[in-house]
Amino acid sequence: MKNITRFGLGLLLSSSVMAVQADDVKIGMITTLSGGGSHLGVDVRDGFMLAIEQSGRDDIEVLIQDDANRPDLARSLANEFMQRDDVDIMTGIIWSNLAMAVVPAVTRQGTFYLSPNAGPSDLAGRMCHENYFNVAYQNDNLHGAMGAYMRKEGFERPIIMAPNYPAGTDALAGFKHLYEGEVVDELYTQMGQTDYAAEIAQIRASDADSLFFFLPGGMGISFMKQWESSGVDIPIFGAAFSFDEILIKAVGSAAIGARNTSLWAYDLDNETNHQFVDSFREAYSRTPTLYAAQGFDTANLILSALDSVHPDDQDAFREALRAADFDSVRGEFRFGPNHHPIQDIYVREVVEGEDGQPTNRLIGVAVEDIQDVYYEQCQM
Amino acid sequence: MINTTSQRAPGAVKAPGTERHFDRKGLVQMTLLGLLLILPVVAYFLGHLYYVNLASRITIIAMAAVGLNLAIGYGGMVSFGHAAYFGLGGYVAGISAYHAFDFTPFMSWPISVPGSDNLLVIWLAAALLCALLALVIGAISLRTTGVYFIMITLAFAQMIYYFANSWPTYGGEDGLPIYIRNTLPLLDTGNALTYFLICFIGLILAMALTSRLMKSRFGAALTMARLNDVRLATSGISPYPIRLVAFVISAAITGLAGALYADLNGFVSPTVLSWHFSGELMVIVILGGVGRLYGPLAGAVLFVMMETLLGGITQYWQLFLGLVLLGVVLFAQHGVMGLLAGRERNE
Amino acid sequence: MSVTLLIEQLLNGVQLGTMLFLMASGLTLVFGVMGLINLAHGSFYMVGAYATAAVTASTGSFLTGLAAGMAAAAVAGALVELIVIRRLYHRPHLDQVLATFALILIFSEGTRWIFGSSPLRLSPPSWLTGFVTLPGNTRYPIYRLVLIGVGIVIAIALYVLISRTRLGMRIRAGESDREMIGALGVNISKLYTVVFALGAGLAGLAGALVGALQSVQVGMGEPVLILAFVVIVIGGIGSIKGALLGALLVGVVDTLGRVYLPIFFRAFMPPSEASGVGAALAAMLIYILMAIILAFKPKGLFSAHD
Structure with a gap:
């Protein structure tokens, strides 16, 4: 537990000390790390950071903040990421009610949001947005x-x-x-x-x-x-x-x-998944949950899009995300017209x-x- | 306006020979208010919108605490349920905007009530509805005293919390989004600085109202009701209606703050109705200094800043928040304002 | 609705009530004797459950774990009294609220730091799992019957303690006149520490016993804390008898409300809507009960301070 914290913090510190170049990518993660039910947020974060680390890219800065499962705090943190830190992409929210508080404001202001867990029906239907992608599931x-x-x-x-x-x-x-x-x-x-x-x-x-x-x-x-x-x-x-x-x-x-x-499932038989489960167990000494898998997939989707284009080119980046050209731990993965997964x-x-x-x-x-x-x- | 009101401690008669003390207190108060006004303006013109919105948040929370302080600090009514009014105010803004956005009436029978996105209408409705709710809750609760009062106010707030959580029409636990900030004639409320200034004026008015009230005959009666209600009763004034009126005004102020908060976040949810939030408001009042005009402001600044700064440092930030709060209560007897500005004469 | 189901639900209500009583008795004692509002009482409930889970996991014995849980909560209570609470007796209630609110944060996040974010495992021992068959062919879990039994034993023990022992005499004296017992030469600070530790220990016991049926996780004490406050306010603050009756009342009303309100609304509403409305009203029910009782009896049913 402590090791992971240190790893997360270390990453945070080292990346913020690093001179930020113009083409660096900033990702803001708001997730639930304290209070009841915080193991979901911890797993999303750990899965996400594992993928970022495995990519070996040093031009990606991930900022992590704890929302304590409170919608108003999550909203304020989103403002902080957008208005102060000028992040390119946001992710991390666990709960539907927090997603409803944060996501519409984020996408409306032109920042990408990728959901690693919550999928409320409104965001899939009448409030859907071209900058919103759900990498997990619709509720x-x-x-x-x-x-x-x-x-x-x-x-x-x-x-x-x-x-x-x-x-x-x-x-x-x-x-x-x-x-x-x-x-x-x-x-x-x-x-x-x-x-x-x-x-x-x-x-x-x-x-x-x-x-x-x-x-x-x-x-x-x-x-x-x-x-x-x-x-x-x-x-x-x-x-x-x-x-x-x-x-x-x-x-x-x-x-x-x-x-x-x-x-x-952790025993789902595909090569990406074997590697993910093995490396996750090695890094954190526990079996990943589906939240970790969703965090891992979210990061890999972002990485796949970053391979071809920087998020500053919004239209191209959106197309790259929509293509979902990455190896998912779930095997087959593609997006429907509302940017929600069509999956087994x-x-x-x-x-x-x-x-x-x-x-x-x-x-x-x-x-x-x-x-x-x-x-x-x-x-x- | 504040210059004159802040010179006198509320509810107290001016005592001679305390001029130096006044200077320090006045200085602290002016610095606090001045910084709260100037920093966001500077931040705005440097392009740091985040800090402007953070200042709005502090201002609104402070205003809610000003309302609670009127009940707790000046009236001696320890309400553990002010989240109910804060939340109701927020829901008035949310529900009104929802119907204005959908072009559906809020109520069609017996009278037709349309939604509105005019902030003046929303504020008026929020204040009136909160006052009405507080009149009912207060009328029942004020029959009790002490811990019973604390718990019965909590009970009413919990009822409303559970109701909001499970009532599907306005989103239940998911809450209710406000897509576009509600409007005022001639002003662009969507502008961060404009909205901050609106909140700031709201805070100043709430504080001025508190100050005026406490200097009036009504305030004197309320103070007497807190200190010695038997003596008040023997002078022919019944403490019950005095307390009830103060409770109602207190709820209306907190409700207005709730409406402002909903529009700031573009969102309202049952979280602001929970007992946690009632507790936080209480903590802010106590942290700043109970029964001091500037106490809620000092408490809100400290609390929100700690929440924001500690959250970025460690995921165990609530542990350190707890330690700081404990330190304040053990070592700073009269809150932050007591520490900075010295004791009130009536303490 | 059959009679057997009603009887089973009454038993469930009584079982909930006995566990609430363990929480509420400590809370009401602490308030009655020291005049202290302790929001952190739920933290001792959590400490008891965590210590029991940890010790049970390492020793394999639930009873050892239970003893350890109760002891850990009592020790935590004594330490909190000596380090923090002691300084607050002469301070206004509001300072106590702030300090104990801070203690909740410290306990919750401290526990998470030590034990991690995941819920811990704690199950009843194998000799207490399973069920008995009640008259009317209803199956009822043995463990819940044991909980009811423990609750009754504790209630009797508290009654004996308070009415028959020297410590109980001092507690009663402290409740009726705080200055007086100091004047009589009783070591007040020791008495206070003992009472506080006793209350914390009972909360710890409740947390450990209930933890075996529920989820041992950070924040588990808060819902039950609010319920315990409702109980002591309904019963009359400072009164053990009031706490017992209040706990049973809250337990039974809450349980029956959850079952029968949705059924009641089904008489004149479509089923899924009725379930929703019934559940919403059931959630508010005990607060409505409390507001009604306080509206007519502003000091609860059995106030010790009349």
């Missing part, structure tokens, strides 16, 4: 893919559950859109809820044959721990946001058997790893070439 993707997968697997009476906030209601809507059938019930929990006894009792009382839930971060940990000893034995499904490598290790055995959709969504199952700790194993593809439904509303 509905993983939930919809799980709906399609569960239908394919023959589950007929799912009960579905999410926190009562926009990303939660979107998740359930996305699930239902591709599940294309009736669900037994929809449960809405509170944001940040820690006790799920009441919901578990309701699930037990229903005659559901499966459970789909979207409970990101600590909420998912709490739920699964409580689920384990409840004696309810229907299979559970979710999106990768409740099942990244760090979370399932905190959950322990309770996560075993759960299936989840993800746009990436995989299914992983949580199994017991060689060290006795739970880990994800790739078991198949949920949906090939999934695309969000908002691109038709996008006019750029």
Whole structure:
């Protein structure tokens, strides 16, 4: 942990000491490094910096700031990057509500923004922008893919559950859109809820044959721990946001058997991914999460565009980004017309790893070439 | 205007023989206000827009704290829920702009209320709605005292926070963007310096209002209600309505600051309604010096600057922020203003 | 809605209530005896959970971990009292608010510095996992029943401590007249440190016990801190009895509200809308409850300071 910090800081310091030349590229990263849920931001940052380091380029300066998961602070930091540091590209935001606060202002002022995680529907649809690229997913993707997968697997009476906030209601809507059938019930929990006894009792009382839930971060940990000893034995499904490598290790055995959709898996078989996972483990002594993979891909996309043109030539740089001519750890990767990915969504199952700790194993593809439904509303 | 108001401590009778003390305090206050005005102007003409916007942020937070200080410092009403008014003010700006942008009415029954992007309309609406909300909350809360008052104000703020988080029409937790800054006749509010000056005038007016109020009979009664409400009651004045009025004015000032903040950020979200934000406002008031006219300003400058500077140095910046705050409370008894300008006579 | 489901939900409410009581009892004691508003009480909850997770992971014994967690929280409490809080007793409430707000930041980020950003793993021991079958063929987790049991034991122990022991006598004396017990020659500063450490230890115990069911992560103490404040204000500040009844009331109302409000709204709304409205109202419910109680009983249900 400390090593990584030192590495990040060292990079920051050495790069700011370096004489800045006219054709140097400045990248501003605003991400969540403190408070609850900060392991997402740490992984995005580490994946991103790994790619920058591997590129061996010394003309790229990455400025990193912590938004503490607060929209107003993130907005102020964005001003700092744009108005004081004059960055060419911004990236890093983890949460949809922070993205909504920052991204429209950034792109409107002519700075590129590449999202390494959040993909709210408005930014894919009516508020899309030519300078905004999402390198991760549109928020509905993983939930919809799980709906399609569960239908394919023959589950007929799912009960579905999410926190009562926009990303939660979107998740359930996305699930239902591709599940294309009736669900037994929809449960809405509170944001940040820690006790799920009441919901578990309701699930037990229903005659559901499966459970789909979207409970990101600590909420998912709490739920699964409580689920384990409840004696309810229907299979559970979710999106990768409740099942990244760090979370399932905190959950322990309770996560075993759960299936989840993800746009990436560390055991995905392609050369770029093998190299990424190996070098990430070597650099940070842990298995990367999908957030690290998204950070890594974001950096490599930027690097691929920088190989041909400097961001000062906005139109050419935008074209270079749009081409997405880089080796993604996900294998195939391309952008739809609204600059959101068209990609395969995989299914992983949580199994017991060689060290006795739970880990994800790739078991198949949920949906090939999934695309969000908002691109038709996008006019750029 | 401030020159005259700042010479006298609010709510206190002028005491003889403290001239030297006055000079130091006046000097500190003038320096603070002067720097806040001059630095952004200089930054603007040097092309550093970021610092202008940072100054706007400090100014607005200070104004919100001025509102809270009227309740806490002068009225002795420790409100742990002023985020509710700050957030409501912000949402008035956001919702009004949203409807003006969409050309949809905010309300069509029983009367038709259209959206508006005119800042004067928004400010008026924000102040009135916050005053109304504070009237209801205050009327119930002021029946309690001490910690009960702290917690009941928190409870009301939490209700509004959860409501805003889960109500989908205006974005829920995602918040509500303001695409184009709301406008004023004849002025380009989109200009960073213009907007800073608007905020600065707002802060000055809020401070002047506080000062005028506290020098009036009303202020004397409020001070008496804080220090000894039994004595006030025996002189035939009921403390309850006095406190309620002060609480309502305090909420309106904080609500106006909230509206300014939403337009500064081009964005409003439930985060500004959370108990964290109520706590931060309180911390700023205490940090600067409770019940001092310039306390909220000093607190806001220090707090926002620390947040900005420490954040760039280490990802554990909140740890150091905590240590600094702890240091201030342990070693500077009357806040930053107490440290710089000496004690108030009524302390 | 079946009766068995209602009974199960009542048990869930009681279980939530007993854990809230562990938090609230310390908070209310500290306020009652020293007149201190301690926003950092949630930090001791977090310290307890982290210490338990760390010790359980290295020794393999949950009970050792639990003892370590409670001890760590009590020691942290004693240190905080000796270094910081001690200087604040004669200062206004507002200074206490600022100082304990600062302590939250220090504890949270300090913990993150030591343990990293990832949540820690802490599970109930294998002999406490699984469920029992209640009448009506309902399965109920053993661990939650144990939590209820621990809560009851602690409540009785606190009652005995306060009504039957010398320390309890001093605490009661301190609550009714702070100057008086000093005059009677009681070593006040020692008493204060002990009471503060006791409250912190109980919070640590709650954090450790609940941490096994939830996520052990930075900031875990804050939601429960707010709930604990609601509890002691409803119950009447300084009153252990009030804290117990307030905790049970909040636990049961919160749990039942979450279950039955969405169902209630479904009677006259489309299901998905009803779930949303019900959940939103359920989130506000305990605050509405608190506002109503304070509107009619401005000093809570059982104030010790009447």
